[in-house]
Amino acid sequence: MNKKIKEGIRFKLVSEYRQLFFKDTTNAVELREVIGKILDDILYHDHTNIPEQEKDKIVMEIIDEFVGFGPIEDLIKDRFVTEIMINGPDKIYVERHGKTELAHVSFDSEQQLLHLIEKILLPTRRHVDESNPYTDVSLKDGSRVNIIIPPLAIDGPTVTIRRFLKEIGRVEDLVNLGSLDKRMADFLVASILAKINIIFSGATGAGKTTTLNVLTSYIPNKERIVTIEDTAELRLIQDHVVRLEGRQPNIEGRGEVSIRTLFKNSLRMRPDRIILGEIRGGEALDMLQAICSGHSGSLAVIHANSPQDVIYRLETMILTSGVPIILEAIHRQIAAAVNLIVQQEQLADGTRKVTHISQVKSSKETGVCVEDIFLYELEEIDSEGKVKGQWKATGVTPLFYQSFKKAGITLPENMFKADN
Numbered sequence: 001m002n003k004k005i006k007e008g009i010r011f012k013l014v015s016e017y018r019q020l021f022f023k024d025t026t027n028a029v030e031l032r033e034v035i036g037k038i039l040d041d042i043l044y045h046d047h048t049n050i051p052e053q054e055k056d057k058i059v060m061e062i063i064d065e066f067v068g069f070g071p072i073e074d075l076i077k078d079r080f081v082t083e084i085m086i087n088g089p090d091k092i093y094v095e096r097h098g099k100t101e102l103a104h105v106s107f108d109s110e111q112q113l114l115h116l117i118e119k120i121l122l123p124t125r126r127h128v129d130e131s132n133p134y135t136d137v138s139l140k141d142g143s144r145v146n147i148i149i150p151p152l153a154i155d156g157p158t159v160t161i162r163r164f165l166k167e168i169g170r171v172e173d174l175v176n177l178g179s180l181d182k183r184m185a186d187f188l189v190a191s192i193l194a195k196i197n198i199i200f201s202g203a204t205g206a207g208k209t210t211t212l213n214v215l216t217s218y219i220p221n222k223e224r225i226v227t228i229e230d231t232a233e234l235r236l237i238q239d240h241v242v243r244l245e246g247r248q249p250n251i252e253g254r255g256e257v258s259i260r261t262l263f264k265n266s267l268r269m270r271p272d273r274i275i276l277g278e279i280r281g282g283e284a285l286d287m288l289q290a291i292c293s294g295h296s297g298s299l300a301v302i303h304a305n306s307p308q309d310v311i312y313r314l315e316t317m318i319l320t321s322g323v324p325i326i327l328e329a330i331h332r333q334i335a336a337a338v339n340l341i342v343q344q345e346q347l348a349d350g351t352r353k354v355t356h357i358s359q360v361k362s363s364k365e366t367g368v369c370v371e372d373i374f375l376y377e378l379e380e381i382d383s384e385g386k387v388k389g390q391w392k393a394t395g396v397t398p399l400f401y402q403s404f405k406k407a408g409i410t411l412p413e414n415m416f417k418a419d420n
Contacts, residue, residue, distance in 0.1 A: 088156030098350015136231040195297030202344040207352035229277030276300035282321030291337035307358040331367025
């Protein structure tokens with residue numbers, strides 16, 4: 001009986017009181033009054049009566065569910081959880097310290113999970129239904145949420161929540177976590193200040209967006225920054241920030257605004273910096289051309305397994321963009337526009353490390369090539385499964401080293417001296 005009553009309350013809340021969830025903070029007192037009224041109406045129409053203690057219990061459970069996240073509330077609050085993967089109402093997995101495990105919580109029903117999805121989507125302009133069964137959104141704390149429902153998700157609604165550790169705010173935090181060493185951290189901060197163009201690369205979950213987020217905190221506050229993302233998740237601390245987010249098509253298939261369209265528009269907004277949340281298609285060529293025309297200090301993210309794969313992916317994106325351009329010209333554009341590739345990986349023990357910091361340069365043989373400045377050399381995996389290794393300088397001094405001096409940044413050249 002209580003389960004049926006709670007389903008009725010959830011439905012009424014979502015369908016008739018949507019405005020409650022568009023506010024920055026949901027008023028628990030107001031929500032309690034609304035839920036109490038809905039409960040009384042349901043009991044009246046069903047000619048049902050339950051004890052006041054039971055009514056209070058139902059109201060509090062619904063409040064917890066709609067103010068928070070219901071069964072996964074404790075997982076959301078757990079600062080060590082970096083990923084929550086909901087595979088239907090009965091199977092919920094979490095990632096802690098880089099390791100995935102089954103969580104001992106579940107939803108009462110698929111309908112309860114669908115109501116959580118609706119609650120997550122309410123403050124946004126996005127939706128899911130049979131004709132549009134997947135979407136991406138961000139929570140208020142910056143966590144990224146992917147939602148996919150039947151008929152595409154065969155075993156029930158699937159929700160993946162990527163969370164970013166709040167303790168990671170400065171580059172020293174990355175050093176303390178073992179993501180990179182101090183020498184590499186100093187070099188990357190100097191590169192940000194000197195407006196070096198950087199692409200952050202890695203597989204899903206490697207930590208590249210976290211590293212990008214940390215390094216953006218070193219962009220001077222006086223600069224005008226334009227961020228462009230499919231789903232807004234970057235959290236910049238500067239004052240002069242313009243955040244642009246792509247738009248999915250509506251139910252009729254109209255109204256889509258692509259990342260490429262936003263990027264072209266951003267060039268008319270007098271940006272000092274452009275940060276591209278992820279390069280996925282034709283915007284790759286637009287970005288390279290923009291950098292070559294004076295928009296230095298650009299930062300972007302791309303999915304690739306190595307610095308060399310970044311070059312291959314950029315080639316493919318540009319060749320399939322519909323713009324008639326030869327490979328030789330693409331190589332010239334990449335070599336002229338991209339200065340650094342920061343490669344990040346999640347290793348066998350779950351740790352996330354910057355494995356390569358590589359410069360991009362032109363090559364007579366291949367047109368463009370990458371050259372490691374720093375790299376992580378894996379030595380062994382011990383009996384407890386812990387990865388052991390060390391970062392090394394290769395002896396390569398960046399081609400853009402003079403840019404540091406021009407920007408008034410003191411960076412000793414001997415930091416690039418090859419390690420034995």
